Amino acid sequence: MLHFNSSNRLRHLALAAGAVGVLGAATPALADTVLEGETIRILGIGDPVFQVMQKIHGELEEMAGGTVQLDVRPFDVLRQQVLLNAQNDLSNYDLIAVDLPQFGEYMSFLTDLNPLIEANGYDGSDFHDVAWTGAQFDGAQLGVPLQPHPEIMAYRSDIFEKYGLDAPQTHADVLAAGATIQANEPGMSGVCWNAARGTALGQTFIMNMGDFGAAPIDMEKIGDDFNMGNIQPENMRPTIDTEAGAGTAAYLEALMDVSPPGILNMAWDERVRVFAQGGCAMTYIWSGRSAIYELDESAPARGNVGYVPHPSADGSPNRSTLGGWYLSIPTNIDPDRVDLAWKVIEWLTSADMIAEYTKHGNCVSPRKSVSQDAEVAARCPSIPAVDQMSADGFIAGWQRPPVPEIQKIVDALGTEMHQVLSGDKSSADALAEAHRLVDREMQKAGYY
Amino acid sequence: MAHVELKSVTKTYPNGAVAVNDLNLEIATGEFLCVLGPSGCGKSSTLRMIAGLEEISHGQILIDGQNVVGKPARERDIAMVFENYALYPHLNVFNNVAMPLVARRTDKQEINDRVTRIAEMLDITEHLEKRPGKLSGGQRQRVSLARAMIRRPAMFLMDEPLGHLEEYLRIELRREIRALHESTGGTTCYITHDQQEAAAVSDRIAVMSAGELQQVGTMHDLINKPVNRFVAEFVGETPISILEDVSFADGRLTIGDYAIGLNEQAAAACAATPPATVGIRPADFVLGDADATGLSAVAESVQPMGETAIVLCKTACGPATVLLDQVDLPSEGESVRLAVDPDNLHLFGPDGLNIMYQGS
Amino acid sequence: MSQKSEARWTATVLVSPAVLVLVLLNIFPIAFAVYISLRHWSLASPNPPRFAGDFNFAELLVDDRFFNSLWVSGTFVTLGVVIQLLLGFALAFVFNSKLRGLDTLRRLSLLPIMTMPLVVGLVWFYMLNENFGVINWFVTLFGSERLPFLTERTLAMLSIVLADVWQWTPFVTLVIFAALQSLPEYVFEAGRMDGLTEREIFFRITLPMLRPAIIVVLIIRAIDAFRMIELIFMMTKGGPGGATEVLPWYIYTTGFLSLDLGYAAAMAVTMIILVTLAAQVFVRQIADPGKN
Incomplete structure (x- = not known):
């Protein structure tokens, strides 16, 4: 009986070996593709660009000539998984998606790509400067831009024209235009923005603080911008309870008067949808999300939207916060797979692929060559607008300093300011409290 | 104590089954009447109709000349002892026995006195603080009897009260029930399928079969003058x-x-x-x-x-x-x-x- | 080996897998949470975790946000569970009546339980939304202003309670209904024979006999409601201000967004202690079967 069984098993093995042989014979055709029949393992984020990859997964694998294992996670889960994966001896992923402000936190376990860039003669100059250098820390290139885009202001050009208003450049412009339109245009409010409690409002605060030329921590100032590449412990002191902080709080309080109903619960997706349907004349928007109405033929906003940089406080230069996703290689990757991982980065961030993504609802291009493509520009009017902002130097990343404590800062502000906007607390008290909380956190972390 | 009369009582179930058909029966004041019959003969339905637990399809039930049809059970002044005791599992014996008095807003002192007295009579004094779950079947039925007898109702109904008990307990309790009846003199209608039990406790026996009353009489009558083959065959220790x-x-x-x-x-x-x-x-x-x-x-x-x-x-x-x-x-x-x-x-x-x- | 000690040995062997599972899955995580709560342990920090003594717990005592979240949790649990209990109880009685068509209705009524809480949160978020919510559409139909269901303190709390009630009332109904069905008919007949009115039967018989089921469902629902996080996540993020920030949501943001595991663990440990104490007191007070 036993004997019979084992001979049976042998026969199965032989069959399996035969099958492998047949497959093996089929692979040479894949030799000149990116993957050559291999599997690439990517940990991605549930944002438009990776959702596009999921949507066209079949074509993607065909193009790559191998298996693309794409694990898409929500923001918080992705972060936990990246941090946990970093503790493994050998990484479970060849590529991970990194959000611009996360580089500070992930720095120690991301591979410096410079040697690969040199070895392959790769040229990063087609990328927007700020996008390309955003991933540089202490001279190391930690990622390649896949979907970096700024938070800008979108406005209804048709409505602005109707009331003879100019595109909003400053906070005062926003409030004035908002008030005019809200008073005269039935059913339309002034501005949609992220005021939901927690992360949404916290991010709004620091980005609007950037409109005052100020960052939430005491970084070294270089001209109108800050030195992000070299943040020292003494730079970690909060600068929230300051004039700029007070100005930001006052602006947000003023915004409440020109906001749609339910603003206190509004966040990323909802603000764009309400804007798309004509609920607001303006909205703060991550430029890539403009696809929500630009690709929706039933949206009243479609084709009637102008884009301007984040409006600034009077007297400060315009600075739109850069955010979005990069592809990076974890340091604990199997050394034999590094070259493959690099090849996939090159491929996924290539001009062809960036253009391809715009077809499926990702209105982002960090590459100048793609941004100037007329077809792409027609599809996504925000892309040339952002390209121009980038050329004008209106885009920066320091509003969200790449430090590990960034989420704590955002959370403290998002929680405290929500009480101000709900009328439960004075802005002075809230700023002092947020400042204290961040200060305490920094001390706890032992920076000073 | 009351005089009870059933006039052309009929019970038809919605599915058309006739449980009791044109039943005429009289229970004299103070009489102990047994309804005897095989299971499914309609004796339980009869009892439940008297009690007011089941609606009557046709006919009249007179208690002291008053038609009680349509009155809810609590207005009929009847106490009942159930085959499965039907004690309140969440109350202790004292509160179980006291319930009929509580329902009638009797004052506390009197409830106390009467529960104490009836508990002594039925020999359950030591169990007053226990819950029914802790009692044996015989003890439970004593509690159930005590609850029925705590007040003086117009009538007692007993639905196979000894059906779930062991043989020796049955014999003991049927003697006690008879003795209690003699001391209280309450009009009683008692249901059983056990003819020995019927003979032991009752004054008269009504034999039912297939929803119809066959014969009413003493055990002696039933044995010696059965009105039909059914009664002749059903009654008698060794079959005729x-x-x-x-x-x-x-x-x-x-x-x-x-x-x-x-x-x-x-x-x-x-x-x-x-x-x-x-x-x-x-x-x-x-x-x-x-x-x-x-x-x-x-x-x-x-x-x-x-x-x-x-x-x-x-x-x-x-x-x-x-x-x-x-x-x-x-x-x-x-x-x-x-x-x-x-x-x-x-x-x-x-x-x-x-x-x-x-x-x- | 004597027969007795042999039996004891057998018992030990048979029980040990269960004990092992209990230790691994219940006791170890709690003990580990206590361990974490005594350390500075931030996943975001480049510094390795280090001993913190009672630092995290001392921090709790001066943390207004923590006390606010406790108060909010208490309010939510009390409101939600009381309404679910009353409503679920009433529905159970409706379903227990022998009306036609109720069986189908009863089965349908279980659908909310089978829905994922996150989806429930999302659905209510959309329905109550001020810009495109269907409920506000109805409100405007009646000529009223749109109501700030999710952005006004009281309304936001009530909205969360409403979603929770919608999802969990059927559960209460299910348990009470099952208990009602298992009540023996004869006890009610005895009550009627003893001269109780329908009202008295309800309060003196039905209710006390349902007590075990009520207590079980109360404890399950209270503990469950105390842990609720999905509705907050989908509907308000704890706002406006901190009006709907329940303790689990504060713990979640601290532990999983700010990655301050030490402080989050301290809160979680405190929460476990509070819930256990409350449950104990509750069970003793209400569930004590002794007196009548």
Whole structure:
């Protein structure tokens, strides 16, 4: 009986070996593709660009000539998984998606790509400067831009024209235009923005603080911008309870008067949808999300939207916060797979692929060559607008300093300011409290 | 104490089944009446209709001359003892017994006194603090009795109260129930399928079958003057023998090969309605040897039962059960003759009615 | 080996897998949470975790946000569970009546339980939304202003309670209904014979006999409601201000967004202690079967 069984098993093995042989014979055709029949393992984020990859997964694998294992996670889960994966001896992923402000936190376990860039003669100059250098820390290139885009202001050009208003450049412009339109245009409010409690409002605060030329921590100032590449412990002191902080709080309080109903619960997706349907004349928007109405033929906003940089406080230069996703290689990757991982980065961030993504609802291009493509520009009017902002130097990343404590800062502000906007607390008290909380956190972390 | 009268009471279920059909029954004040019958005969439905737990389809129920049909149970002033005790599992014995008084807003002191008294009477004083779950079946039924007797209702209803108890407890409790009845004198309607129990506790017995009342009377009446074959067969410790192949001519009754002269009354009855079968109680048979006069029979089995013995015989007219003293028992397979005193014959017409007592 | 000690040995062997599972899955995580709560342990920090003594717990005592979240949790649990209990109880009685068509209705009524809480949160978020919510559409139909269901303190709390009630009332109904069905009919008949009115039967018999089921469902629902996080995540993020920030949401943001595991663990440990104490007191007070 036993004997019979084992001979049976042998026969199965032989069959399996035969099958492998047949497959093996089929692979040479894949030799000149990116993957050559291999599997690439990517940990991605549930944002438009990776959702596009999921949507066209079949074509993607065909193009790559191998298996693309794409694990898409929500923001918080992705972060936990990246941090946990970093503790493994050998990484479970060849590529991970990194959000611009996360580089500070992930720095120690991301591979410096410079040697690969040199070895392959790769040229990063087609990328927007700020996008390309955003991933540089202490001279190391930690990622390649896949979907970096700024938070800008979108406005209804048709409505602005109707009331003879100019595109909003400053906070005062926003409030004035908002008030005019809200008073005269039935059913339309002034501005949609992220005021939901927690992360949404916290991010709004620091980005609007950037409109005052100020960052939430005491970084070294270089001209109108800050030195992000070299943040020292003494730079970690909060600068929230300051004039700029007070100005930001006052602006947000003023915004409440020109906001749609339910603003206190509004966040990323909802603000764009309400804007798309004509609920607001303006909205703060991550430029890539403009696809929500630009690709929706039933949206009243479609084709009637102008884009301007984040409006600034009077007297400060315009600075739109850069955010979005990069592809990076974890340091604990199997050394034999590094070259493959690099090849996939090159491929996924290539001009062809960036253009391809715009077809499926990702209105982002960090590459100048793609941004100037007329077809792409027609599809996504925000892309040339952002390209121009980038050329004008209106885009920066320091509003969200790449430090590990960034989420704590955002959370403290998002929680405290929500009480101000709900009328439960004075802005002075809230700023002092947020400042204290961040200060305490920094001390706890032992920076000073 | 009340006088209860059921007039043409009928119970039809929505599916068309008739549980009780045109029942007329009277329970005298202070009387202890048993309703006896096989399961499914409608006796429980009858009781529940009196109680007010079940609606009545047709007829009247009079308590002291008042029609109570349509009144809810609590307005009928009736206490009931259930087969499965129906104690409140979440209350201790004291509170179970006190419930009828609590429902009537009796004051605390009086409740205390009366519960104490009835508990002593029923010997459950030591269990007053316990919950029913901790009691044995016999104790539970005592509690249930105590709850029924805590006040003086117009009437007691008992629905097979001893059905779930072991034999020795049944005998003990039926004596107690009878004693309690004698001391309280309450009008009682008691349901059982056990004729010994019925005989032991009641004044009169009403026999029911298939939803219809068959006969009401004392146990003695039922045994000696059954109105029909059903009562004759249902009542009696050892079953009656029903013999066929019966004919009547010239004042003589012929059962198979056995002919007996009838008394005048029986002969007159037979002349009016020719009998189809004859019933003979086991003890009424007289056993003779093969040469004696009587119905020829073969003793098929002999079952000694202490002082008496039961002999099962085969006759040309059907099987016969004979009760004998423990002397002169036939051996199995022996041919015998079965004779009977003509006064002990129960003569049934072709419709199964007793032709002599019909209408009495 | 004597027979007795042999039996004991067998018992030990048979029970040990269960004990092991209990230790691994219940006791170890709690013990580990206590361990974490005594350390500075931030996943975001480049510094390795280090001993913190009672630092995290001392921090709790001066943390207004923590006390606010406790108060909010208490309010939510009390409101939600009381309404679910009353409503679920009433529905159970409706379903227990022998009306036609109720069986189908009863089965349908279980659908909310089978829905993922996150989806429930999302659905209510959309329905109550001020810009495109269907409920506000109805409100405007009646000529009223749109109501700030999710952005006004009281309304936001009530909205969360409403979503929770919608999802969990059927559960209460299910348990009470099952208990009702298992009550023996004869006890009610005894009550009627003893002269109780329908009202008295309800309060003196039905209710007390349902007590075990009520207590079980109360404890399950209270503990469950105390842990609720999905509705907050989908509907308000704890806002406006901190009006709907329940303790689990504060713990979640601290532990999983700010990655301050030490402080989050301290809160979680405190929460476990509070819930256990409350449950104990509750069970003793209400579930004590002794007196009548």
